Amino acid sequence: MAVPGAGRNFFLRTATAGQPVPENVRGLLARPGDRSVTLVWAPAETADVVEYVVTRSKALVPAQGRVAVVYRGPATEFTDRGLRNGARYRYTVFTLDVAGNTSVGVVVTVAPKAPLLARPRDGELVEAPVLFAWVPARGAKYYNIQIFRLAGKGSAASSASVKVLSAWPGTARFTLGYTWAYGGSTYKLRPGRYAWYVWPGRGKRAQARYGKLLGHSVFVVAARAAGPR
Secondary structure (H helix, E strand, C coil): CCCCCCCCCCCCCCCCCCCCCCCCCEEEEEEEECCEEEEEEECCCCCCEEEEEEEEEECCCCCCCCCEEEEEECCCEEEEECCCCCCCEEEEEEEEECCCCECCCEEEEECCCCCCEEECCCCEEECCCEEEEECCCCCCCEEEEEEEECCCCCCCCCCCCEEEEEECCCCCEEEECCEEEECCEEEECCCEEEEEEEEEEECCHHHCEECCCCEEEEEEECHHHCCCC
């Protein structure tokens, strides 16, 4: 598949004497996926920045490996696909101004990995009831699944998000219905974006001993799929 705006005729051009260097992007985040990496950043505050350029190389030997332009355009989010799980990649995000000058660039390294959260798939549009399934963790006696209703466009729970459930199933699956009770309140599966997280529990539940986070993922509930009001 062709890469939007990418090509061999792109060269990094630093500002000449007397010209201001474009500002870098802000808050660059890299999210590993199954044979993919998603990069998200906040726009540069400089008004004359017209687009962004993303390059990729192997993380261990970036000076020796091939540097490829994988994205060039105005968007502030890009997903690079067709990667090898477990391999580390080095991404640099540059800003490009109207004169063709590039910023110093912001670097992040990340390794794609097969997700442990199997269902629903990341970004999937779902209907209630929602079946959650994940890869069982060795030695887990139970699991803690937490679900948040997201606020904004991010993929992770923030202070503005609402925690709507915390449950402790004994197996690596859980079903969420149209309505449920949590923390003394009753919740409905309303339209919107949700993030879910799973931790494996070790020993007795009363000990509250949890292993490393298995992962987090996002699902979307459409208005017509939310169920009865």
